[in-house]
Amino acid sequence: MDTAKLNTNLATLRQPKNFLPALSALVLAMVFEVMNSHFFSYTNLVSLSNTFGILLLLSVGGTFVIMMASIDLSIIGIFASVGVFTAIAWLPPDNGGWGLGYMAIVIGLLMGLGLGLVNGLIFAYTNIPSFIVTIATSIAYGGLALEPTGGLGKWVWDTNFRAISINTIAGVPLLFVWALIVFLVMLFLAFRTTFGRRTYAIGANLEAAKRAGILVTRHRVIVFAICGLIAGLAGILFVGWGVHAGPDAGSNLFLPAIAAMVVAGNPVTGGLGGPHRTFVGALLLSILSNGLALLSVQINAQTVIFGIVVVLAIMATTDRSRVKYIR
Amino acid sequence: MVETTASIPKKRLPLRLDRFEYTLIVLALALPLFFAALTPKFYSAFNISTVMLTFALYYLASMGESFVIMSGALDLSVAGVLSLSGTISAMVICNCSTIVPAVESAVPWTTIAEAISLALLVSVAIGALNAFLVLKTKIPSFLATLGTLNVALGVGNLLSPSGLGLPLSHQLDFLLTPIIPGIPTFFLWAIGGALVLWYIARQTSFGWRVYSVGSSDRSAALSGVNLNRTRAYVFLLSAFLAGVAGILYNAYVEAASPTEGQSLLFFAMIIVLLGGTSMNGGSGGPHRTLLGAFILEVVLNGLALEGIQPWAIDVLEGAIIIAVMVSLSRGVKTLVA
Numbered sequence: 001m002d003t004a005k006l007n008t009n010l011a012t013l014r015q016p017k018n019f020l021p022a023l024s025a026l027v028l029a030m031v032f033e034v035m036n037s038h039f040f041s042y043t044n045l046v047s048l049s050n051t052f053g054i055l056l057l058l059s060v061g062g063t064f065v066i067m068m069a070s071i072d073l074s075i076i077g078i079f080a081s082v083g084v085f086t087a088i089a090w091l092p093p094d095n096g097g098w099g100l101g102y103m104a105i106v107i108g109l110l111m112g113l114g115l116g117l118v119n120g121l122i123f124a125y126t127n128i129p130s131f132i133v134t135i136a137t138s139i140a141y142g143g144l145a146l147e148p149t150g151g152l153g154k155w156v157w158d159t160n161f162r163a164i165s166i167n168t169i170a171g172v173p174l175l176f177v178w179a180l181i182v183f184l185v186m187l188f189l190a191f192r193t194t195f196g197r198r199t200y201a202i203g204a205n206l207e208a209a210k211r212a213g214i215l216v217t218r219h220r221v222i223v224f225a226i227c228g229l230i231a232g233l234a235g236i237l238f239v240g241w242g243v244h245a246g247p248d249a250g251s252n253l254f255l256p257a258i259a260a261m262v263v264a265g266n267p268v269t270g271g272l273g274g275p276h277r278t279f280v281g282a283l284l285l286s287i288l289s290n291g292l293a294l295l296s297v298q299i300n301a302q303t304v305i306f307g308i309v310v311v312l313a314i315m316a317t318t319d320r321s322r323v324k325y326i327r
Numbered sequence: 328m329v330e331t332t333a334s335i336p337k338k339r340l341p342l343r344l345d346r347f348e349y350t351l352i353v354l355a356l357a358l359p360l361f362f363a364a365l366t367p368k369f370y371s372a373f374n375i376s377t378v379m380l381t382f383a384l385y386y387l388a389s390m391g392e393s394f395v396i397m398s399g400a401l402d403l404s405v406a407g408v409l410s411l412s413g414t415i416s417a418m419v420i421c422n423c424s425t426i427v428p429a430v431e432s433a434v435p436w437t438t439i440a441e442a443i444s445l446a447l448l449v450s451v452a453i454g455a456l457n458a459f460l461v462l463k464t465k466i467p468s469f470l471a472t473l474g475t476l477n478v479a480l481g482v483g484n485l486l487s488p489s490g491l492g493l494p495l496s497h498q499l500d501f502l503l504t505p506i507i508p509g510i511p512t513f514f515l516w517a518i519g520g521a522l523v524l525w526y527i528a529r530q531t532s533f534g535w536r537v538y539s540v541g542s543s544d545r546s547a548a549l550s551g552v553n554l555n556r557t558r559a560y561v562f563l564l565s566a567f568l569a570g571v572a573g574i575l576y577n578a579y580v581e582a583a584s585p586t587e588g589q590s591l592l593f594f595a596m597i598i599v600l601l602g603g604t605s606m607n608g609g610s611g612g613p614h615r616t617l618l619g620a621f622i623l624e625v626v627l628n629g630l631a632l633e634g635i636q637p638w639a640i641d642v643l644e645g646a647i648i649i650a651v652m653v654s655l656s657r658g659v660k661t662l663v664a
Binding site for chain 2: 132137303306
């Protein structure tokens with residue numbers, strides 16, 4: 001890295017908006033430790049890393065979507081339906097499943113990829129705003145999650161299945177390790193590949209990206225498919241961790257996941273930010289939700305807090321120079 | 328700009344239906360006949376009243392949203408405002424912060440007036456917050472209202488004791504006094520609301536301004552429409568009507584449930600879009616929403632009677648939304664594409 005680049009990197013770090021989210025995550029952790037001395041206990045750290053891992057997976061794929069100035073609101077639908085179908089595919093036939101063993105996980109991942117692909121194809125080829133497309137598909141995916149169990153869901157106690165989430169490496173739960181690996185891959189994709197550059201280009205200026213020869217339609221489809229794949233992985237790992245696969249899985253995670261994408265400075269107007277900011281955002285929000293739970297704050301109060309956080313974050317990051325009035 | 332002193336003709340749109348709306352009416356008449364031909368259960372007295380009541384609920388929940396979408400924006404907070412308004416009015420009426428059995432005692436009318444005005448006031452306040460977020464801080468309306476939706480839902484849940492519903496006994500019955508025998512008054516509210524809103528949309532200058540802002544904000548501004556004021560009124564109207572719907576819903580079920588919003592999430596937007604009001608703004612209207620709500624309820628009810636599984640209905644619903652969007656709202660220019 002040449003000096004000029006290093007200097008600009010240091011200069012951007014000096015702006016408050018760039019270190020404030022990380023700083024507030026640290027401060028928040030300290031505050032919770034003071035208010036409830038269990039915050040830094042090993043048990044709580046495991047629980048925190050699991051929440052963080054799931055949140056990171058849910059939001060890191062969506063970050064690429066936001067980078068190209070779209071949004072995917074169907075991640076929870078994919079998360080829940082992939083979880084249910086993977087559980088069904090894993091469970092033995094005498095428990096109402098298909099008994100496919102580890103193939104179940106492959107099927108789950110393919111399903112996530114497929115659902116993301118459906119989002120991408122509809123969005124890229126019809127030019128309907130992505131938030132409408134994904135609200136519509138999330139209703140449909142919620143329906144898919146009802147299908148195999150009639151809405152009751154399935155319990156998966158099988159330790160072989162749970163191992164992929166809850167086994168530990170040097171005390172760190174595997175779920176978190178998977179999340180970290182995916183995050184690093186996405187980070188590499190964003191900053192060291194032409195794929196990442198194209199994603200930013202589409203978000204920064206759609207018309208310029210088209211003129212520069214980027215196949216925008218194809219690129220959009222691929223980004224939505226990747227987002228679906230990662231949301232599906234999150235759904236599978238969540239079943240392994242939480243034992244239950246149901247259609248309402250993750251209903252409490254929708255708002256935190258959207259918040260994690262935007263809170264640390266990924267403008268919904270696209271072209272800026274990146275997975276590293278989502279990492280900080282997800283960390284901040286999982287510390288917040290974990291700490292609030294430790295302080296026995298009601299889940300409804302948390303909804304209010306996350307709602308406010310989303311609005312404030314978008315308020316702080318939206319690029320208003322683009323248009324006079326934002327639909 | 329040139330000062331004009333000549334009187335400007337009053338801007339009105341015709342109270343006429345267009346070809347698209349006639350098609351919807353034909354569909355709205357044909358679908359019940361179709362389902363009735365499939366199963367006699369469809370035209371049992373009980374099912375007809377179920378369809379009427381559910382349709383009325385759908386319409387009351389989505390009537391205000393028509394204006395927001397006509398103006399080219401979106402308001403996702405309707406479900407939250409609806410359940411918060413219901414919860415607040417019920418809390419004032421039963422004067423309770425814990426679960427109490429429904430009291431049969433008469434409540435003075437002042438309390439009821441207080442309850443209704445407080446609920447409407449809070450609703451309008453959320454509308455004002457939406458307008459502020461969208462117009463002053465300039466964040467996309469679907470994200471701003473997604474935030475206020477969750478705030479309203481959360482506050483409603485926090486206010487209700489342990490997140491459960493608040494029971495009412497006949498205190499709000501006066502709202503649903505039978506007028507025409509055999510037809511639920513709840514249904515008449517929806518029809519009456521549609522007629523009033525249709526009039527507002529087509530025959531008042533406010534309606535004209537909403538259409539013009541939606542179809543081209545630039546030419547609207549050039550012809551002297553105050554863009555921000557019109558847009559702010561639209562958000563206030565949407566929240567106010569959602570508040571009214573919350574109170575009427577209380578009267579109908581004789582209880583207030585903070586989870587009502589969860590089952591209606593995004594429904595307002597979906598029904599308006601299904602009725603054929605384009606996301607592009609500047610077209611459609613509350614009368615189309617009425618037809619959209621009716622057709623949606625007939626289809627959902629008819630499919631359920633046919634024994635179609637709920638999951639298949641959900642998948643179909645998603646597909647229908649996309650199909651309607653493809654045919655009516657292609658190429659909408661939004662900041663978040």
